[in-house]
Amino acid sequence: MMLAPLLLLVALQEPAHQPAPSPATEQHAAPAEHGAAAAEAEHGGGHDPATVMMHHVTDQKPFYGVYSKHLVFLLVPAAFVLLFVRLAISSYKHGGVPTGIAAGVESLVLFVRDDIAETNIGHHDAHKFTSLLCSFFFFILFAALLGLLPFSATSTGNLSVTLALATISFFAQQWAGISKFGFVHHFQNLVPPGLPVWLLPIMIPVEILSMFTKPFALMVRLFANMLAGHMVITALLLLIPLLASITTAFGVAVIPVSIGLALFIMILEVLVAFIQAYIFTLLTAIFIGMYAHPAH
Amino acid sequence: MPTDPKALAYFAAGIGAGLTIMGGAAGIGRLAAAAMEGIARQPNAAGDIRGAMIVAAGLIEGVTFFSLIVTILLAIK
Numbered sequence: 001m002m003l004a005p006l007l008l009l010v011a012l013q014e015p016a017h018q019p020a021p022s023p024a025t026e027q028h029a030a031p032a033e034h035g036a037a038a039a040e041a042e043h044g045g046g047h048d049p050a051t052v053m054m055h056h057v058t059d060q061k062p063f064y065g066v067y068s069k070h071l072v073f074l075l076v077p078a079a080f081v082l083l084f085v086r087l088a089i090s091s092y093k094h095g096g097v098p099t100g101i102a103a104g105v106e107s108l109v110l111f112v113r114d115d116i117a118e119t120n121i122g123h124h125d126a127h128k129f130t131s132l133l134c135s136f137f138f139f140i141l142f143a144a145l146l147g148l149l150p151f152s153a154t155s156t157g158n159l160s161v162t163l164a165l166a167t168i169s170f171f172a173q174q175w176a177g178i179s180k181f182g183f184v185h186h187f188q189n190l191v192p193p194g195l196p197v198w199l200l201p202i203m204i205p206v207e208i209l210s211m212f213t214k215p216f217a218l219m220v221r222l223f224a225n226m227l228a229g230h231m232v233i234t235a236l237l238l239l240i241p242l243l244a245s246i247t248t249a250f251g252v253a254v255i256p257v258s259i260g261l262a263l264f265i266m267i268l269e270v271l272v273a274f275i276q277a278y279i280f281t282l283l284t285a286i287f288i289g290m291y292a293h294p295a296h
Numbered sequence: 297m298p299t300d301p302k303a304l305a306y307f308a309a310g311i312g313a314g315l316t317i318m319g320g321a322a323g324i325g326r327l328a329a330a331a332m333e334g335i336a337r338q339p340n341a342a343g344d345i346r347g348a349m350i351v352a353a354g355l356i357e358g359v360t361f362f363s364l365i366v367t368i369l370l371a372i373k
Contacts, residue, residue, distance in 0.1 A: 115347075217358055224361030279354040 057230045059158060074155040077142035085138070112137050112281060120285040125176065125292045129285070132172055136165065137281045144226060144273030148266060156276075157226035159219070166219035169284045173214070177291035189294035214287050218280060225276050229269045236262045309371035313364060320360035327352055 063069040088105040091098055098106050112134050117126040140156055147154025155161045177186035190207040191200065239258045244251025331349040335342045 220362055220365065221354070221358035224365055225357070228361065228364070275350060275354065279351065282351060283354075 057157070057227065057234055059153070069153050070155045070158045070161065073143070073146065073153045074161055077139060077146050077155070080142050080146065081135075081138045108137070109134055116278075116282050116285045120282065121176075121289040121292060125180070125288075128179075129172065129176070129288055132168075133281050133285055136169070136284060137277050140165075140222065140280055141273055141277040144276065145270070147226070147230070148269055148273075154226045154230065156222055157230060159223050162219045162223040165222065165280070166215040169218055169280075169287070170212075170215040172284065173287045173291050174211075176288045177294070180292055186291070189291075192294070214283075218283060222276055222280055225272060229265060229272055233262045233265050233269075236265065305370050309367040312367040312370065316360055316363045316367065319363075320356060323356040323360075324353055327356065 059068050059070045063072060066072050084101060084105060087100075088098070088102040091100060091102040113126070113130045116137075117130045117133050121129055143156045143161075144154055146152055147157065156165075174186075177189060180186075181189060190211070191203050195203060236258050239254055240251050243254045327349060331345050334345045338345075
């Protein structure tokens with residue numbers, strides 16, 4: 001049981017297209033994992049289980065002529081979001097009552113507007129940000145759900161993608177304050193009025209730092225959540241070849257356990273997709289609300 | 297006795313992951329206990345309490361993942 005993460009880390013050390021363990025791995029690895037890695041290598045040459053299974057977690061470059069796999073699965077969810085929303089809008093043209101996809105999309109949009117935007121940003125400022133928050137919500141949700149399909153990848157499990165999302169969130173937060181109060185007044189608002197003067201040298205750096213740590217936390221939270229679930233599934237499935245390298249009977253015995261646990265984590269991932277889309281959107285809304293309604 | 301820096305990094309990553317999970321589990325455990333108590337006292341407020349609990353759990357989880365990433369970096373770099 002404890003060897004599985006080690007095996008996974010050995011797999012992470014090797015680039016995806018490298019068939020044999022690299023010399024550095026062989027030199028430095030402890031004897032136990034050295035044995036595991038060697039067993040992996042002789043199992044199937046270029047198609048050892050660790051490499052094959054890691055396609056679900058790590059990026060592949062190049063991917064069928066495209067720059068990288070995560071780029072494809074960044075664009076596919078975006079296209080799905082556009083498609084679903086267009087379908088939903090077209091069903092409103094015939095009458096007022098939404099049917100089919102539109103009913104589902106409408107309930108989520110209403111949830112984002114009423115429960116996320118308006119309660120945290122306030123009634124007057126919320127309408128400017130509802131479309132942005134809906135975009136965040138649907139994109140993160142679709143990216144995570146599509147990433148659960150076979151042969152796909154979760155693009156939000158890539159730090160660059162979440163960096164881009166967090167950067168958009170950062171500019172939205174600052175714009176909320178700047179567009180409402182003007183550039184100078186927005187930065188004066190960072191420090192609550194009536195503060196003793198001797199606290200200012202502490203408060204100003206802290207507030208400027210917190211301006212950047214908020215989107216940074218958003219970035220790392222989404223990235224780590226999306227990566228962690230897939231890594232756990234991979235580690236659970238890698239238990240089978242690991243135990244099979246000791247004795248085949250062990251490997252066969254662990255198959256139902258491994259598949260069952262992996263399936264459970266898969267179901268959990270569906271829940272995590274919704275929760276992470278909700279949390280990213282909600283925290284963006286809370287931070288926007290903080291800058292739109294500073295302490296006074 | 298392993299003096300290889302890579303072995304020590306694996307060791308540190310394992311210990312770090314364990315400590316991280318202990319901290320995260322303690323935080324989310326206390327949070328869930330308090331939320332359940334709140335729901336038991338005020339079943340009407342169950343929806344609000346659940347929403348606030350999910351947000352707080354997300355924040356705790358985020359901090360936990362920070363340190364998990366540090367441990368993963370220790371192990372694979």
